[in-house]
Amino acid sequence: MGATIYSLSITMPSEAQELTRGLRRRDPDLLDRLIEQYDYRLFRYLLSLTGNRETAEDLFQETWIRVLERGHQYNGKWKFGTWLFTIARNLFVDSLRRKNPAATALDDADENSTLSNLPSSDAPSPFDLQTRREESDRVARAVDRLSPTYREVLVLRFQEDLDLSEISAVVSAPLSTVKARLYRGMGALREMLEGGQA
């Protein structure tokens, strides 16, 4: 309950200032609350980037350490979530470069990465559960087959509800590029789902 109240209030301007001050102070209690508030969203985003649970877990931890270390750089210009995703993405790109020094972008991410092993969400009845699980698996397979660049923007836009300028900031790409990726990604996903290729 307390966390819920905090998560609602953290978006208010005065609380945003408090967030900025807390990050500058490297307040570990504030970090605890932020981890609780953003754990699901950050992990889902990292999974969409990496397509690999183990890598996503490593990056999850690294991201929060980086938030602690670089908290003084957060100026409230963007929502905290946007800044958090930007950090996570930069760490992912860095890890790609470490593995493959020639890699410069998400396009170089493992195209064979998979989300298919993701568990489905809870359902009220066994029948619904089974139906949802099958549908979730089908969608996950379709999402797997998307290019990581498309998968990333689709997740940010339709799962994280980020607006286009925020996505542009996170992926460090012009607005026009973000839009183009969204349209192409949406088209590709639609074709996979409707065409039964998943």
Add this chain to the structure above:
Amino acid sequence: MTKDLHERAAELAAAARVEGISTADREWLDAHLQSCAACQEFSNATERAIRSLHLVSVQVDPALVDRTRRAVHRRASELRAPQSQLIPLWMSCALSWVLGGLTLPLVWQGIEWLRRYVDMPSPVGVLFLVVWWALPTLGVAAFLGANRSQGADER
């Protein structure tokens, strides 16, 4: 209807989800979708594709969250430690400088005596005095330098 109209409908149906469309475009699209089954199906398929993204759920391992919290607290302690270590260091420096100032006449007399005793030239005596004054600063600089390089190694 011409092909252009269907293309426009498809573009607007996608744009409505990605970036939003104007009221006039929305009205035109709604009217078109009511009279065109193919475009209606395209729009529905787009909507289903977007909704399907919400079907993919993930589970965050609580152990991962706990590990992360512990790691963050540990790192926060590491980052705070050097700052708290610096407080007694600077206090020692200040005390050293104050004592250095108070004992300056005595030190100078001692250096003068030593200079006469071993028959040193006067500039050497001054040099001794400067080194005496600079010792605390040099000590602090050496300590900070060692601390910084240790921190870099740990990272």
